[in-house]
Amino acid sequence: MNIDNPQIGKDVIESLTLGMYEDCRFIYREYIQNAADQVDKAVVQGLIKKGEEQIMVQIDPKKRRIVVEDNATGIDKDNVVPILRNIAFSTKKRGIDKGFRGIGRLGGLGYCSKLIFETSFVGEEVASIMVWDAELLKNIINDRDTRQEAVEVLKEVTEISTRPEKKSTHYFKVILEDVTDDDLLDVESVRNYLEMVAPVEITSNFLYRSKINQFMKEHGLTCDVYNIYINQDQIFKPYTSKIYEDNKGGKKAVDEIYDVEFLLRKDDEGNIMYWGWYSISGLKGQMKPKNLARGLRLRKENIQIGDEEICKKFFSKTEDQRFSFYFFGEIHAVSSGLIPNSRRDYFSESTTCKQFEKQIKLDFLNLRELCYDASNYRTAQTTINKTEEIRQEIRKKEQEGFTSKKEQEELQQKLESQQKKAAEARKKLLRVQQKMTDGKSPLLLHLDSITPASTTSSLSNGEKSKSDNGNQTDIYVPQKTKFRTDAPKYSRFSKQEKKLIGHIYESIKNYLPDAMSEPLITKIEDDLTK
Structure with missing residues (x-):
């Protein structure tokens, strides 16, 4: 061995392809990400108009076959080998293109027997086909008795061919044959994943989509969206205007989205670093998994970074991280200095990333206060409502008759104790309302939505109330025992x-x-x- 010449062993291929990600569904994200980049180029080149793009995902569980195809630029025959066989040798631009490391397209090698790339370039009368023998690659890597360089392995496991094609066609197709992982063939699971991860539009069923689009227009913001289909069905981000929980296999609404609010932060040069939106609801608790879009999500070029729990880290205290699931929402990283890492589960470390974290933690501190304010307001109002419920119980007993004198005395004591709690609750309610007013809280417009419904009706003849600047003090006047x-x-x-x-x-x-x-x-x- 010549120690003066650096060598790269075959195991690096496994590290960069087969062992890169935890969730096998990432391969869909990678192929869609690459397709989206080429769609952008096709629009610039005039091959298609924006809106004419089609990124098609075909999943055939019976044949155990997956196809991801786009109608973008394709790759010319002279560049098929340099682009498709080389690893981490991408021509894409860091900070501009959605993908740029040149490793994601080979992620499928870990989940099939053959990975096939087919492509046609406008003006050429041939389609180029590159076949990766994934089974052979795994055998070579697992053979610990033979040492081979990575370049030798790449040549051994790939074959190149061509076939006639129409001169006007342009496309790129990824085919996975004999898919080994059932999760990749679960159409519903893949759809749920891509609806949140892929760069698609918000569903038109979400009442606040137009408000989000208007905010973007007013601030000169853009959000990359593409026509993406799974087995011919177009997908959209599945935000809903109600919050659901499981109900005997179905679902029932337990809260409602009453509005959306926005975030926008700029860097020291005055350029937008990130923007986002989040839902305003009754903030009654964490959204259950039944809500597919639950949680605050981090996105770059409208492709999700990490998973639904990624934004928990922006709450300073561990006990506050639960609040991430109190909202629907998105944080869109805009700055070119915020670059997704190789696993796309966060950003690469940089000065811009540190500045981003410093700013967004301030925004999440405000989100935390919203949740605490809603909880404190609701708790105080519940205490006040409880007082009225006891008084109504006494009124009913006065009409129907007490079981005993002891029962009447116990209810009277219970009411007196509750009235003291209610007096403190009213003070707390005023403090919370004043805090909301001073901070211009978005909850001020929706206090009715976070107030628990009272089970009581009007006051009875045995009760009186008086108002002191809106602070009600309840006085119970007992009737003759019946x-x-x-x-x-x-x-x-x-x-x-x-x-x-x-x-x-x-x-x-x-x-x-x-x-x-x-x-x-x-x-x-x-x-x-x-």
């Missing part, structure tokens, strides 16, 4: 019998919870008085 056995239905019983019945009711109340005692007393009452 017992349950005083009702006309008990008129045929003697005073002693009524007293005995009352003692029985009281014993039942003392030894059973309300949920059990009340139905039992009602049943006894019905039997006695019918």
Whole structure:
């Protein structure tokens, strides 16, 4: 061996292709990313108009075959080998093109027996085909008794051929034969993945899409979108105007999106570093996985960076990271200095990245405050509502009759205790409202949406209320005690019998919870008085 000549062993191929990513579905992202770059070039060259592009994903589970095809520039026959066989030798521009490292296109090698590239370039009467023997590649890499250089392996596992093609055609096609991973053939799973990862438009069903587009227009922002299809069905980002949870295999709405708010930060030179939007809802808790688009997502060139949990890191405290799933939303990195790393699970380390993190953590601090404000407001209002519920319970007892004097006294004590809590809750409510006002919180316009519904109606004759600058203080004025056995239905019983019945009711109340005692007393009452 000549120690003066550097050598690159075959294992580097595995590191750059077969072992690069954790989620096998990344290969769809890589092929769509490459197609999108070529669509941009095709539009500039006048081969197609924007909107005429088609990036088609065909998944055939029965044949275990995947095809990703676009109608962009294709590759001319003289450049097929230099571009498609070389690894990490891309001609794309860093910070401009969506893909630029020249490794993503070979990711499929780990999941099929053959990886095939077919392409045609406008003006040429041939289509070029390059076949990668993925099985042979794996065998060579796994053969620990033979040492080979990476370049030798690349030549050994690839074959080049051509066939006649129309001069006017231009396309690029990726074919995976004998796909080995079932996850890649799960059409629904792939669709769910690409709807959030791929550079597509927001679904028209999302009520606030036009507001987001208007914000972009006002600030001179663009968002790359492409016509992408899975088995002929076009995909869109699946944002919804309601928040759902599982319901016996289906779903039910538990909250609603009432508005969207925006973020925009510039660097020291006044150039936009990033912008974004996030939903305003009742902020009642984390969105369940039933909501496919849940969470704040990070994107570059409208392609998702990382997964749905990527933005958790921007909350300063670990206990606040849950708030990322309180929202739908997107953070679009604009600065050319924010460059996705090779795994595309975050940005490469840089001065710009550090500046980005410093700024976005300030924005996420505001998101944290929104969640706490909504929680504090809702808790205070619940306490106030609870006071009214107890007063309504007493009113009902005054009309129907108490089981015993003890029951009346316990309810009175319960009300007095709750009234003290309500007084503190009103003070807390005012503090929260003042904080929202001072900070111009977007929640101010939607307080009704975060206020729990009261189960009570109007005040009874035994209750009075007075207002002190909007701070209501409730005063309960007890009525003359009326017992349950005083009702006309008990008129045929003697005073002693009524007293005995009352003692029985009281014993039942003392030894059973309300949920059990009340139905039992009602049943006894019905039997006695019918």
